[in-house]
Amino acid sequence: MKQPLTRPTESNASVGHHLVSNRLLASLQPRDRALLDPYLEAVTLYQGEVLFEPGDDVTRTYFPCASTMASFVVVMQSGRAAEAATVGREGALGGIVSSGYKPAFTRAEVQIPGPALRIETSRLEDAKERSATLRDLFSRYADALLAQIIQSVACNALHSLEARCCRWLLTTQDRVNSAEIPLTQEALAEMLGVQRTTVTSVARALRARGLIRYARGQIVILDRARLEGAACECHSAVKQHFDRVLPEVKPQSILIAPDG
Structure with a gap:
């Protein structure tokens, strides 16, 4: 270990x-x-x-x-x-x-x-x-986490790599609260369970469409709205379930990418 x-x-x-x-x-x-x-x-x-x-x-x-x-x-x-x-x-x-x-x-x-x-x-x-309040909160959180895992199973089986990649970038941006995601394409490939060259091809396509840019170990989301359009429905499905199950766990706003 x-x-x-x-x-x-x-x-x-x-x-x-x-x-x-x-x-x-x-x-x-x-x-x-x-x-x-x-x-x-x-x-x-x-x-x-x-x-x-x-x-x-x-x-x-x-x-x-x-x-x-x-x-x-x-x-x-x-x-x-x-x-x-x-x-x-x-x-x-x-x-x-x-x-x-x-x-x-x-x-x-x-x-x-x-x-x-x-x-x-x-x-x-x-x-x-x-x-009892703590028990209930953590039980509901476990439900939301399980929903994410179940949705991932269906997503990996049914959706294209590009849609899955867009979903992963959106999910990560939700958590880091920044347009700049400090992650290499190699790490992204490992998370998606594919070869690095495959992810590189998808990233180049997204960059050519003006959705992202990447350099020096980070990926920057340039157009979240269009990235959401390119992603599968799994990102919104998981988010909506989380918000229903844990309404008191308030979301935070997403920061916009800097110009340049």
Whole structure:
């Protein structure tokens, strides 16, 4: 197993600062948040860091903050891998609804580095035992996460690579809240489960149409409206279900790409 690179931030005074940038935690009422506050630790997650591998006991739960994003990745015996779901500041990775032994089924890998809040899963379970509101919130979040995974199965089977690529870029932009996505085409190819040359061809087509540009390890979305038109319906389906299931987890606006 790859050893975690996660390091605590300089001071846990930053816990409160980061807490408001995770939409799931920010939706909590003060009495419920107080059950978690003493046990939350501010950490920095690094690109490529593996939070857990299949079969690991998930002893810690992570809440990505700001633009941090991680993926659940399914790894085959051949070594090939593909993404099953992504999690950013709208959610959490770890022991969301389970109790007791929590073996991971997938790898959890950081795609976009940045701050996160971390809690021992046992502490989270204790808090849920003490609050029906917390139990309900995390159960509904698990439902929204499952919907994303189910939709991905259908999307991968039925939709073109270009539509899937557009969907992935939109989903990532929703999480990083920026038109600039710090991700290489190689990493994008791994997430989509295809060869890098295949993604390069799709990216060139999107660039030629003025939808994106890319350089030096980042992809910039230039025209979100047209990118939405090129994407399959899966992005909007997952988003609409999330908004229905978790109406209190408020969305945040998307920043526009800079000129140039």
